[in-house]
Amino acid sequence: MSDEHDDTPGADRRSDEEWRSALTAEQYRVLRQHATEPPWSHPYNTEHRQGRYVCAGCGAPLFASDAKFDSGSGWPSYFEAFDSAVETTVDHSYGMVRVEMHCRRCGGHLGHIFDDGPAPSGKRYCTNGMSLQFEPDETPDRQP
Numbered sequence: 001m002s003d004e005h006d007d008t009p010g011a012d013r014r015s016d017e018e019w020r021s022a023l024t025a026e027q028y029r030v031l032r033q034h035a036t037e038p039p040w041s042h043p044y045n046t047e048h049r050q051g052r053y054v055c056a057g058c059g060a061p062l063f064a065s066d067a068k069f070d071s072g073s074g075w076p077s078y079f080e081a082f083d084s085a086v087e088t089t090v091d092h093s094y095g096m097v098r099v100e101m102h103c104r105r106c107g108g109h110l111g112h113i114f115d116d117g118p119a120p121s122g123k124r125y126c127t128n129g130m131s132l133q134f135e136p137d138e139t140p141d142r143q144p
């Protein structure tokens with residue numbers, strides 16, 4: 001298995017087969033096949049504890065709970081990501097032009113970024129809860 005502590009972009013390059021066995025079927029569809037979970041389907045919609053959200057694929061820290069806001073969209077939403085945590089591509093699927101975001105370390109699909117978020121960023125990182133793992137602040141050996 002690749003080095004979990006390597007933060008180099010693209011450091012986690014597992015094969016499709018390795019991802020398939022490492023993830024649940026639903027996580028695999030979202031992270032590796034760009035699926036979108038149904039709105040209001042994930043408990044992180046109503047997660048309000050302090051902590052951070054890491055990539056469900058590789059564990060890279062992606063969002064702080066302080067950046068989470070209630071967008072009313074049915075998907076966990078954030079107005080910013082940690083520095084250099086996500087990369088974007090332009091997604092032309094479904095006849096729309098959208099900015100897709102993925103984890104910088106493993107390339108896992110997270111969701112899309114829209115320009116209708118709150119100040120100060122004006123961005124809405126519309127994220128599949130399935131692509132995230134929440135780490136509450138109570139975790140004793142939490143890394144900064």
Ligand SMILES: [Zn+2]
Pocket residue numbers: 055056057058059060103104105106107108
């Ligand atoms: Zn990742």
